[in-house]
Amino acid sequence: MLGLLLFAAVSAPVAADARDDAKDQVRFGIRVAQLGLWREALTHWERAVKLDPTYAPAYNNLAIGYEQQGDFEKARAAYEKAIELNPNNTYIKQNYELFKEINDRTNKPDGR
């Protein structure tokens, strides 16, 4: 029991640290994306999801970055992860809907 309490007491700040670090990476990614430096932004958002794999905004932004690069497979996976983590976020859902619209149009079967 004491061990469990000790574990909880130690792990909680660690998780909080990871989230804070991930947030820092996300924030910096946003700043560079606003300057048009999408590759740089992607690096930071990729780092953010490694630091905290439960942080939905990091996946959302990562998905947008992949979309901008034309990597639709990765964008879809990242959007789906973001929605899985935060199914009620209207911004993420809206982004995903817009992405799907483009992706569906691109993959529309054209007969030969």
Next chain:
Amino acid sequence: MTARTSRTVASLSAVLLTACTSFYEIPIETPIKAKLDVDAFQRVLVAGFLAGGAEDVDGNLETTRLLRSQLRTKSQLRVIDTDVLPLMEVAGEDRKTDGAPLPAPIKDDKDLEAYEHVFADADYWKKIGEEYQQPLIVTGTVMFMSRQQTQLQQRESEEFDSLGRRRTVAERRLVDRKGFGLTGRFIFIDGRNGTTLYSQRFTESILYDANRQTPALSSYFELMDKLIPSFLNTLSTQKIRGTRMLVK
């Protein structure tokens, strides 16, 4: 707490959470890769189209002109300027040996089918290719037809009861709409051997209020406007502009 109450609390907290989230709207340009590798070609010949339907618009001439002008400004290929091929006549010549007359003018998709064998005539397209130094050839079918439809329309109107209380009443009624439909295929042929490289079907329609007088030609261009991005994307990478929400 009942299930209903907990659902309400959950959705309210979701709304609040979203409201508290910081977001930044950002413009993005999504690159869509070309569907066809046209590196082997330096020139493109928009040869002409099998066209039918409404008589107010010459689908063959207008489609050829429009695609040539789009390719001139939005593709790397050099556009060949030449007379539009009379594909109906060419298909008719092919059929003369069979004895079966072809339907003219083309009124619907069934009529059009009788002509479509011309696209499979590799010898003919190879000959055209040789004439124009083996370009990429663009051809296909265009059916531009008028359409009429009755749709259910819902409108909300205000009503006041005897005590002067206002209430809104949903009113449903059937309305006549008319407009045009555009269907067909873009076919991309290799001018070196006359074979089809790629073909792309399309269907678009537009309906207006029955009282509105819209010239057929302007509806035709409105519909083609919707098809052009996809057509161009077959030959070259296109960028689609949009906006997304970055979240932190």
